[in-house]
Every structure is written in C-alpha cells, then in structure tokens.
Amino acid sequence: MDRYGEKQQQQQMFASYVDASLLAASGEVQGERPRARRRRRRGARCVGGGGGGGEVDGGDPKKRRLSDEQVEMLELSFREERKLETGRKVHLASELGLDPKQVAVWFQNRRARHKSKLLEEEFSKLKHAHDAAILHKCHLENEVLRLKERLVVAEEEVRRLRSTAGSHTASGEGGDIMGLGGSGACVAGSPSSSFSTGTCQPPSFGGGGGGGDHLGDDDLVYVPEYGGYADNSVVEWFSLYGLI
DNA sequence: TCTAATCTCATCAGATCCAATCTGATGAGCACATTAGA
Numbered sequence: 336m337d338r339y340g341e342k343q344q345q346q347q348m349f350a351s352y353v354d355a356s357l358l359a360a361s362g363e364v365q366g367e368r369p370r371a372r373r374r375r376r377r378g379a380r381c382v383g384g385g386g387g388g389g390e391v392d393g394g395d396p397k398k399r400r401l402s403d404e405q406v407e408m409l410e411l412s413f414r415e416e417r418k419l420e421t422g423r424k425v426h427l428a429s430e431l432g433l434d435p436k437q438v439a440v441w442f443q444n445r446r447a448r449h450k451s452k453l454l455e456e457e458f459s460k461l462k463h464a465h466d467a468a469i470l471h472k473c474h475l476e477n478e479v480l481r482l483k484e485r486l487v488v489a490e491e492e493v494r495r496l497r498s499t500a501g502s503h504t505a506s507g508e509g510g511d512i513m514g515l516g517g518s519g520a521c522v523a524g525s526p527s528s529s530f531s532t533g534t535c536q537p538p539s540f541g542g543g544g545g546g547g548d549h550l551g552d553d554d555l556v557y558v559p560e561y562g563g564y565a566d567n568s569v570v571e572w573f574s575l576y577g578l579i
Numbered sequence: 580t581c582t583a584a585t586c587t588c589a590t591c592a593g594a595t596c597c598a599a600t601c602t603g604a605t606g607a608g609c610a611c612a613t614t615a616g617a
Contacts, residue, residue: 399593400602401603419585436604440604443585443586444602444604446586447589
C-alpha cells in the first residue's frame with residue numbers, strides 16, 4: 336500500500352473511531368434519536384443501482400468518468416434549465432447512454448457546485464469591498480493626522496508671531512506704536528503682554544504699548560480675520576496659509 | 580392523505596497526480612427534508 340493508501344486507511348480508522356464515539360455519545364445505543372444528521376455508514380457504498388455508465392454490464396464497482404461529449408450535453412442542458420424533470424431526465428439518459436439515476440446525480444452535483452461557486456464569487460466581491468473600505472479608512476486617518484500636525488505648527492507660528500509683534504511694540508518708545516497716540520496697547524489674555532502699562536487702545540494688536548521698536552503705519556495692516564493689526568510678515572503668513 | 584420522486588446537504592471515495600483537487604455517487608433528512616399527483 337502506498338502513502339496515499341495508508342493515509343486513507345488512517346483517515347478511515349479515525350473516522351470509524353469518531354463515528355463510534357459519536358454514536359455512543361449521542362445515546363443512539365440506548366435507543367435515543369440522534370440530534371444531528373446521521374453520518375453515512377462506512378462501507379455502505381452501493382455498487383449496484385445505477386452504478387456508473389461503463390459498468391452496466393460488468394460488476395466493476397470502480398467509478399467511471401463521463402465522456403467529454405456526455406458532459407458537454409449535460410452542461411448544455413443544465414444551462415437551459417437547472418432543474419430536471421422526469422421526462423427530460425429520461426430523454427437525456429437515453430441520448431447519452433446513461434442511467435437516468437446518473438443524470439439525476441450529475442444534476443444534483445452540478446447544482447451544488449454551481450451554488451458553491453456563486454458563494455465563492457460573492458465572498459470574493461465582499462472581501463474586495465471590505466479591503467477597499469479599510470484602505471480608505473487608513474487614508475482618512477492619515478489625512479486627519481497630517482491636518483492635526485499642520486494645525487499644531489500653525490498655532491505655534493501664531494504664538495511666535497504674536498510674541499514677536501508684542502516685543503516689537505513693547506520695546507518701542509513707550510507708546511504710539513500705531514500712531515494712535517496711545518502709550519501702548521494691551522492684549523487681553525496674552526501672556527506676553529505682561530509689561531502693558533498704558534491704557535488699552537483698541538483696536539490694537541499685539542502686546543503692550545510703550546517701548547520697543549516703533550512700527551510705522553506702513554508696517555501694520557488691520558486684518559479682520561485676525562481681529563487686529565498685523566505687520567507684513569504676519570499678513571504674509573496669513574495669506575500663505577490661505578487664512579485671508 | 581399517502582407515497583414516490585426529488586431536493587439539499589454532507590460525505591465518501593476513485594481518478595488524476597504525488598498533495599490536493601475534481602467529480603461521481605451515496606445516505607439522511609428526527610417536533611421524521613419537500614413536492615406533486617393520485
């Protein structure tokens with residue numbers, strides 16, 4: 336016996352063992368009904384009863400494959416109609432020189448294989464859709480991350496520019512940074528405006544008054560989106576990021 | 580309502596190739612499959 340034969344034998348032995356165990360466990364030995372579909376009995380393979388196109392006259396239990404022509408005819412018939420009425424079955428069987436039982440069995444198997452193929456295709460489609468959705472989700476998550484990073488950078492830049500502008504105005508000569516006559520402007524809530532000394536001067540931008548480099552009117556532009564005045568560098572930055 | 584034919588499902592096993600797949604065939608169906616015709 337070759338390796339394949341040995342394997343088959345082992346499988347059969349195992350299956351017999353499992354069968355016996357299941358039988359015992361299911362209580363069939365005590366006369367109870369099994370709950371599950373009963374397994375086919377081993378060795379119950381029927382040799383007679385239709386058994387194979389080429390063995391009608393012989394007693395050879397070996398399975399014979401249908402010829403290409405027979406399969407082709409059966410396929411054609413299957414494509415026309417997947418169910419097999421008795422008349423069609425008998426007609427096909429006589430045309431193909433097969434037993435009607437064989438034709439019926441062929442159709443049963445063909446239906447089963449057709450169904451499993453359809454299921455396989457459906458599964459494949461669903462899997463592709465699922466993979467695409469996962470990929471799209473990853474892209475979206477990456478995009479969110481990138482946007483968050485940009486936001487952090489932008490916020491840092493805003494803080495830096497605010498403090499720069501604040502120091503410019505704060506380090507001026509104590510006052511009229513925008514030519515508005517004030518001695519300085521305060522920025523509410525700005526931690527960098529701790530040296531604000533003068534009266535608040537709205538609409539003012541950036542930092543306290545008094546001291547620091549004096550910026551002329553030409554250097555400052557009122558930016559509504561910003562809520563105040565900004566110098567050219569800030570305006571540039573705003574336009575760069577499309578904020579104005 | 581009864582019954583024979585037929586269905587689906589799970590499985591076996593031979594054939595083709597060398598492990599895995601294809602395919603013809605069988606058996607069960609369990610609060611006992613469903614369906615169609617007598």
